[in-house]
Amino acid sequence: MAGGNIPGTMIEALGGAAALIASGDPKLIEIIVLSLKVSLSAVFFATLLALPIGAAVAVARFPGRHAVIVLLNALMGLPPVVVGLVVYLLLSRSGPLGEFGLLFTPPAMVVAQTILILPIIAALARQAVEDAWIEYQEQLRSLGVVGVSAALTLLWDIRYSLVTAILAGLGRASAEVGAVMIVGGNIDGVTRVMTTTIALETSKGDLPLALGLGIVLILLVLLLNAAAFIVKEVAQRKYG
Amino acid sequence: MSALLPLRLDGVSFAAGGRPILDNISAEIGAGPNTVILGANGAGKSVLMRLMHGLLVPSAGRIDWSDPDRGRARQLQAMVFQRPVMLRRSARANVTFALQAAGIACAERERRADEALREVGLSHLAGRPARVLSGGEQQRLALARAWALHPEVLFLDEPTASLDPSATREIETIIKAFDASGTKIVMATHNLGQAQRLGDEVLFLHQGRLVERAPVETFFKQPASPEAVAFIKGELPWA
Incomplete structure (x- = not known):
């Protein structure tokens, strides 16, 4: 970890950040790896649940459908601290899921982030599937493809557009601090991730470490987005 | 071979959002002759095809295939759209x-x-x-x-409307091959040349009503209704 001298200016902090990244501090690496593990796991589970939900709401016609769409869209703005609090209550010793002893562990953080980003991916997927459904509906119905098989066909056909929905979820998961702070507890070496470290080090006044982590976080998100963008572009050019 | 035909339309009407699109259409579409549904844009050709194919449900009237098993009837028809x-x-x-x-x-x-x-x-x-x-x-x-x-029946909704002449010729050749293989063709078009090249009989729609039904030659040589006369002369039928 960087020493205790507090750089007086932003430029000094930036220099400190660059040195920190260049040093390859094992502690820093550990924090980065845990952050990625938690957020990518959350994206994986949320995607698994959100795509079928989004596709079902897009294709099915049922009473209260519009209310469900409004609800999904509204839940995109779920405050992370509230999600954290609810998961905390569920997982705490006296809570309904307390017996699993998950509170203050990485799995608890995955659960919280999954709940946080599920509505984001579901709502964006719903919109994308519905747009495709408008275009494909007559052809698919003419071929006798309806219901679940229509939803699956649409999901597969717009797979490259869904990348954007999933990236939005990843962005939210990797950026939030409130939920993982509450259910993870920011325990050094156990549940400390990039955002909670940034919050902690900033309050302690260790700006080089905080800023260094901030820069790493932004670079990682940028890298993942660039990779996804390239995959999407190449595939889209190939398949039209 | 046809268990599906004839297709019977009995007093079929269709309205969308309170606006009538098809008004009281009765017809029997039999096996054999290629049926061309002719009419200006907005005459209701596409809607009539979609009703027959089962993509839309009529607001009034009945549409019945000879085969009462709707699932099997569905399997024996196909549709090709404009786009x-x-x-x-x-x-x-x-x-x-x-x-x-x-x-x-x-x-x-x-x-x-x-x-x-x-x-x-x-x-x-x-x-x-x-x-x-x-x-x-x-x-x-x-x-x-x-x-x-x-398919026993092939619906074609303006299949060449957005294509150039050479692509149109290729499509028409394939449609003739369908015909030769025994498939019943039901095609909507506003292209008079295409109707004459591919059709055996004409159902002429005007403002949602079935105004005239005749063999292709008769329809073009001696159209019976003033709307058809105007349409063939290339005038706006509602002018």
């Missing part, structure tokens, strides 16, 4: 997808898809992603998809 909708997969996979949806066994799917692609002259493009094919090629692929299903 083909292709899935993001290869040309061949678009055909096998349709066959799979129709419940055809896997080995048979491959065989039929190859045969259909050959029929429309797309064998050399079978592995290409369908969406990067040209408009004319995509429409031929749509016909291959229909061909593979071996």
Whole structure:
């Protein structure tokens, strides 16, 4: 970890950040790896649940459908601290899921982030599937493809557009601090991730470490987005 | 061979959002002659085709196939739209997808898809992603998809309206092949030349009403209704 001298200016902090990244501090690496593990796991589970939900709401016609769409869209703005609090209550010793002893562990953080980003991916997927459904509906119905098989066909056909929905979820998961702070507890070496470290080090006044982590976080998100963008572009050019 | 035809329309009306589109249409579409549904834009041709194919439900009246089993009736018909909708997969996979949806066994799917692609002259493009094919090629692929299903009845909704003359000729050749293979053709068009080239009988729609029904030659030589006379002369029928 960087020493205790507090750089007086932003430029000094930036220099400190660059040195920190260049040093390859094992502690820093550990924090980065845990952050990625938690957020990518959350994206994986949320995607698994959100795509079928989004596709079902897009294709099915049922009473209260519009209310469900409004609800999904509204839940995109779920405050992370509230999600954290609810998961905390569920997982705490006296809570309904307390017996699993998950509170203050990485799995608890995955659960919280999954709940946080599920509505984001579901709502964006719903919109994308519905747009495709408008275009494909007559052809698919003419071929006798309806219901679940229509939803699956649409999901597969717009797979490259869904990348954007999933990236939005990843962005939210990797950026939030409130939920993982509450259910993870920011325990050094156990549940400390990039955002909670940034919050902690900033309050302690260790700006080089905080800023260094901030820069790493932004670079990682940028890298993942660039990779996804390239995959999407190449595939889209190939398949039209 | 036809268990499906004739198709009976009895007092069929259709309204969308309170606006009447088709008004009290009764007709019997029999096996045999190619039926061309002719009329100006907005006459209700596309809606009539969609009602017959079962994509829309009439607001009033009945539409009955001879085969009372609706599921089987559905399997024995195919429709090709003005703008083909292709899935993001290869040309061949678009055909096998349709066959799979129709419940055809896997080995048979491959065989039929190859045969259909050959029929429309797309064998050399079978592995290409369908969406990067040209408009004319995509429409031929749509016909291959229909061909593979071996339909008894093929609905065509302005199949060449957005194509150039050479692509149009290719499409018309394939439609004639369908006809030769015994498939009943029901085609909507506003193209008089195409109606004469491909049609045997004409159903002439005007503002949602079935104004005239006649063999193609009679219709063009001696149209009975003033609306048809005006339409053939290329005048705006409502002017």
